[in-house]
Amino acid sequence: xxxxxxxxxxxxxxxGVEVEKLNVTRSGRDILRNISFSVPAGQITGLLGPSGSGKxxxxxxxxxxxxxxxxxxxxLGRPAGHPRLxxxxxxxxxxxxxxxxxxxxANVRYFGAMHSRKREDARRAIDAVDLRALAHQxxxxxxxxxxxxxxxxxxxxxxxxxxxxxxxxVGLDPVLRADLWxxxxxxxxxxxxxxxxxxxxxxxxxxSSLLLLRGGGLLAWLTPEELSRKGRSADxxxxxxxxIQQSEATVA
Amino acid sequence: MMxxxxxxxLDQLRHDRRSIALILVVPALLLTAVHFLYExxxxxxxxxxxxxxxxxxxxxxxxxxxxxxxxxxxxLRERTSGTLERLLTTPIHKADLxxxxxxxxxxxxxxxxxxxxxxxxxxxxxxxxxxxxxxxMIAVINAVLGVALGLFCSAFARTEFQAVQFMPVVVVPQxxxxxxxxxxxRMNEVLEAISNVLPLTFSVxxxxxxxxxxxxxxxxxxxxxxxxxxxxxxxxLASLTLRRQTP
Numbered sequence: 001x002x003x004x005x006x007x008x009x010x011x012x013x014x015x016g017v018e019v020e021k022l023n024v025t026r027s028g029r030d031i032l033r034n035i036s037f038s039v040p041a042g043q044i045t046g047l048l049g050p051s052g053s054g055k056x057x058x059x060x061x062x063x064x065x066x067x068x069x070x071x072x073x074x075x076l077g078r079p080a081g082h083p084r085l086x087x088x089x090x091x092x093x094x095x096x097x098x099x100x101x102x103x104x105x106a107n108v109r110y111f112g113a114m115h116s117r118k119r120e121d122a123r124r125a126i127d128a129v130d131l132r133a134l135a136h137q138x139x140x141x142x143x144x145x146x147x148x149x150x151x152x153x154x155x156x157x158x159x160x161x162x163x164x165x166x167x168x169x170v171g172l173d174p175v176l177r178a179d180l181w182x183x184x185x186x187x188x189x190x191x192x193x194x195x196x197x198x199x200x201x202x203x204x205x206x207x208s209s210l211l212l213l214r215g216g217g218l219l220a221w222l223t224p225e226e227l228s229r230k231g232r233s234a235d236x237x238x239x240x241x242x243x244i245q246q247s248e249a250t251v252a
Numbered sequence: 253m254m255x256x257x258x259x260x261x262l263d264q265l266r267h268d269r270r271s272i273a274l275i276l277v278v279p280a281l282l283l284t285a286v287h288f289l290y291e292x293x294x295x296x297x298x299x300x301x302x303x304x305x306x307x308x309x310x311x312x313x314x315x316x317x318x319x320x321x322x323x324x325x326x327x328l329r330e331r332t333s334g335t336l337e338r339l340l341t342t343p344i345h346k347a348d349l350x351x352x353x354x355x356x357x358x359x360x361x362x363x364x365x366x367x368x369x370x371x372x373x374x375x376x377x378x379x380x381x382x383x384x385x386x387x388x389m390i391a392v393i394n395a396v397l398g399v400a401l402g403l404f405c406s407a408f409a410r411t412e413f414q415a416v417q418f419m420p421v422v423v424v425p426q427x428x429x430x431x432x433x434x435x436x437x438r439m440n441e442v443l444e445a446i447s448n449v450l451p452l453t454f455s456v457x458x459x460x461x462x463x464x465x466x467x468x469x470x471x472x473x474x475x476x477x478x479x480x481x482x483x484x485x486x487x488x489l490a491s492l493t494l495r496r497q498t499p
Contacts, residue, residue, distance in 0.1 A: 026499055027499075063341055064341070064496070064497065065337055065340070065341060065496060065497055065498060066497065066498070066499075067497050067498065067499045081496065081497060083343075086341060086342055086343040087343055089341065091338065091341050093334050093337075093338065095334060097333055097334030097335045097337070097338045098335065099260070099264060099333075099335060100333070101264045101267045101268065102260065102263055102264055102267070106260070106263055110256055110257075110259075110260045111338075111339075111342065113253060113256035114253055114256070114339070114342035114343055114344050115342065115343065138267065154338075158342075
């Protein structure tokens with residue numbers, strides 16, 4: 001498993017996400033600086049970095065809701081935000097964005113309706129996040145973790161080809177978290193491309209490749225194995241720290 | 253997707269029983285108050301009751317005010333909660349969203365004005381020449397105008413508090429200048445010129461036509477189509493405030 005994480009998209013392979021020299025400036029501040037990477041379809045890519053490192057902005061750029069300053073972002077072979085991609089890309093924001101005054105099921109069915117999905121699809125998505133028992137509860141009455149799962153179900157219902165998840169496991173209990181990662185893995189095996197951000201390093205081990213972001217720049221793009229080798233620690237948190245220190249040493 | 257949006261908006265409203273009650277009952281109650289306000293007026297024979305004029309205009313103004321408020325708050329919530337951004341990453345068309353909202357609140361407005369008009373017509377014997385159904389129709393168009401302006405104005409508010417502050421800016425001038433307080437031809441030129449282009453003016457004029465004529469007149473249809481054109485224009489402006497990409 002010492003192969004480079006993300007081989008350049010070869011012709012035979014279906015294309016996932018290709019980002020080239022991406023820059024995003026917001027009110028004079030560089031949010032993302034010269035980011036380039038590409039992930040093939042059917043893989044889980046972890047987007048890791050401290051809060052404020054630009055994770056969310058990068059995800060927004062990939063989903064196509066972020067105005068970019070320069071560079072290019074291509075998703076499934078089309079420019080990000082292309083109308084044809086709206087059926088294929090699912091995005092779950094960090095703060096659960098669902099209707100608080102509707103039930104879980106009504107929320108999932110409404111977002112499903114945007115993709116001409118039926119009631120059974122909504123049921124399946126709700127089962128996938130283990131919320132069947134709460135399907136008829138108003139979203140406002142759910143706990144934080146339940147809310148973020150409901151929000152996830154609203155993206156799962158359309159069975160997108162690319163699923164972009166901003167910190168989906170925050171506040172979930174360990175059993176459920178393991179359960180969700182299992183589900184993400186089986187989705188990837190079925191061909192879905194997943195881009196998942198987290199600031200919990202232990203989750204990095206579930207990904208096939210990692211993007212380490214810091215201060216708006218791409219610090220490293222590697223596999224978890226490479227990270228622990230480069231950072232000289234099996235503990236990925238420690239390894240990340242090491243990589244940061246190394247990069248600062250080279251800059252200095 | 254438009255119908256799904258209409259269904260969703262109504263479903264949201266359905267969970268809010270108190271708002272529904274307020275929407276349906278308050279106009280009828282206020283109308284009752286207006287009726288008793290003018291109860292003891294002494295009229296020379298042949299002069300219509302003040303209630304017939306003021307009450308009728310209020311039937312058109314209620315749905316406008318209420319739907320403006322309800323829509324601007326609902327849409328603001330949609331913008332601030334992130335659901336709007338999320339929706340705009342899906343294949344939904346902006347028109348689906350805007351007309352979905354428009355349809356949902358028109359249904360509420362139709363119910364509201366049916367209740368209010370029924371009270372005015374049957375309980376307080378509102379005296380008009382035309383059919384009360386025309387009154388309901390004009391009320392619904394007014395409600396859609398309120399919805400369109402609410403959708404548009406919600407783009408300029410960051411908080412619900414700000415959104416409510418748009419009412420004195422957008423709604424009150426139209427009520428002052430529509431001819432409810434002072435007949436428009438007795439206003440000074442500046443005010444009359446302004447009142448000539450305010451949307452609510454057209455509906456008050458249309459209602460006057462309904463009050464004075466048993467059959468729908470060309471003038472009424474002119475006013476109604478002017479309203480329709482304004483509503484479409486405002487909806488287009490509102491759609492410009494829905495951005496799929498933000499900085």
